[in-house]
């Protein structure tokens with residue numbers, strides 16, 4: 592029990608400081624088994640509550656061992672028939688990251704032109720600044736599912752579950768992430784990173800120490816979601 596309290600305090604400090612937990616520094620923690628009254632999951636709920644979509648990062652490296660823990664959590668997500676249809680494409684190569692950024696800037700400006708908007712220098716600067724933020728992390732993970740998996744029609748459920756686990760595990764270690772779809776178009780990642788057609792992209796997420804933790808965006812009340820017994 593003592594360990595559990597230590598762990599909780601440690602997590603609170605780390606979350607308050609916004610810093611990644613030192614590797615291996617967390618004491619072993621025993622989850623209650625079978626008896627909810629015995630479970631002590633304060634750190635888990637803190638992690639869930641404080642996860643935020645982060646779009647600008649410090650250059651602080653993410654150690655391989657941290658990344659391994661994060662991906663190891665992701666691959667423990669539930670899947671249909673236990674098919675585990677994922678690939679986690681890890682990108683640290685700065686040249687590739689910069690190529691994706693350049694392509695995204697072009698795309699974002701082209702999209703505006705296609706909508707009949709006159710692209711001004713200010714608009715160009717704003718897009719560049721936004722993309723500098725998205726691409727400021729030291730590492731990116733593209734979450735993919737295999738179209739040739741055992742139950743490919745279930746991949747669209749299995750894929751986001753792994754991404755969710757990944758984001759929570761990263762938060763537990765003090766890192767920010769963001770589930771990116773449109774901001775980094777699918778074909779940009781596909782072309783720059785040579786992703787075969789066999790794999791469907793679920794999302795791409797940066798992983799890094801946030802430049803700052805964003806405020807929590809407005810969230811609906813719990814009561815807005817719950818329907819009791821019968822619709």
Ligand SMILES: Cc1cc2nc3c(=O)[nH]c(=O)nc-3n(C[C@H](O)[C@H](O)[C@H](O)COP(=O)(O)O)c2cc1C
Nearest residue numbers: 642643644645646769770771772773774775807808
């Ligand atoms: C399916 C999905 C697609 C998303 N696509 C993007 C995206 O392309 N770019 C982006 O910056 N954020 C994207 N997000 C992140 C959401 O904007 C973010 O989760 C939401 O605003 C709530 O903020 P929070 O994650 O901090 O709670 C996406 C999230 C989901 C679940």
